[in-house]
Amino acid sequence: MEYGTIEREIHVDASPEVVFEVVSSPEHLKEWWPDEAELEPKAGAAGRVVFHRDAPEEALVVPVMVVDAQPPQRFSFRWGHEAGTVPGPSNSLLVTFDLEPSGKGTRVRMTETGFREQGWEAAVLEQAYQEHGEGWDYFIPRLGAYVARLVSSA
């Protein structure tokens, strides 16, 4: 089984307290991610996020479980596991927000780990692709060059 991580960092001109609220509270969650969110920002709390589709009955309901909630430093949760199962590294994605005061704002570090047993490395590969265009020195340089060619000729 393979695991890996997508990482992003962003500076926000708002206090860690405010950022914590935005990344963890259901009201704000649904402004930046799902259409609906039911979640208590407390470690161990089970909830769900809902993504609407054209037809209401096709809405995608995804279980979420809060792993860690330490305002205003860290909020993490697992998502994507099957409803009724216990989320773990093999069946879900772990998203972590680490918040650190930076100047008058906050440095937010987001990681998504365990990118599906099958998909993470490819996702990291994609990240290298996105960032460097041709700097595919990650896993498979030739594959990267090929993709770059495909994309540029598309």
Add this chain to the structure above:
Amino acid sequence: MTVEVDDELWSAIGDPTRRRMLDLLLADGEGTATSLSEHLPVTRQAVAKHLGVLDRAGLVHVTPVGREMRYRVDDGQFARAVAQLAAVGTAWDARLRRIKRIAEAVQRAQGSNQAGPEQERRDEGVRHG
């Protein structure tokens, strides 16, 4: 907004051995289970199995040549796989930009931001880890 992910395609390209196989096929233009197994630390039988997975995901084309099956990468399906993977990373970029916008709006509304809200350091803050 979610990313539609084709599970079969993902699991096909998500395995490191299969990615190396795709890599070899792309480098040489084509290959057989035997030729691929010479470059990989797995048996010819295992390679044949992996080729079956790639074939079912539409990532390779098979042509019988004599007693052997010859494999080539399907450009269209491969490009599709890459596009899907790209969508996952960009999805997080978009979410983080929204988080930034919302948090900064909340902060401004609270009127306690001394940093000068007009000097929005918009995309400068986005960095890939």
